[in-house]
Amino acid sequence: MKQALYIIGGTAVMVILFMGGCRLLSKQIFNHQDCARFNIDNIEVRTGIDIPAIENAICECAPRTKDAEFTLKLEPKDLDHYLVRNKFSWAKGTFVNSNGDDYTKWIATLDIATQKLKIHIDYKK
Secondary structure (H helix, E strand, O other): OHHHHHHHHHHHHHHHHHHHHHHHHHHHHHHOOOOOOOHHHHHHHHHOOOOOOEEEEEEEEEOOEEEEEEEEOOOHHHHHHHHHHOOOEEEOOEEEEEEEOOOEEEEEEEEOOOOEEEEEEEEOO
8 A cells, every 4th residue: 555655656746747847848938039949939839830841940039029031841732721720811912920918929921932931029028
């Protein structure tokens, strides 16, 4: 009986430590506002837009803003699904998705001819 309690207790501690580590990593990614580490992850977490395989990336950061441009490697047959899944809509000659919350205001544009995804993020906090 005592051994079962040790096993259950040890498992519970390991699960709690794992969940805490995942939470800390998520916070680290969310709070990173530069182009060096976790750039794509930060953009995905802040905007909710999936960034698939890319050919090229350009990123520029200033205090409280980030501009990133990605050349996507999407098959033409996957492009429609990508637009729908990431909630892009047609506006002014390009596909656009934008939103904001208490922490972030952002706009993303996608040129389907060149597969260039441009994202501008304003960090509020």
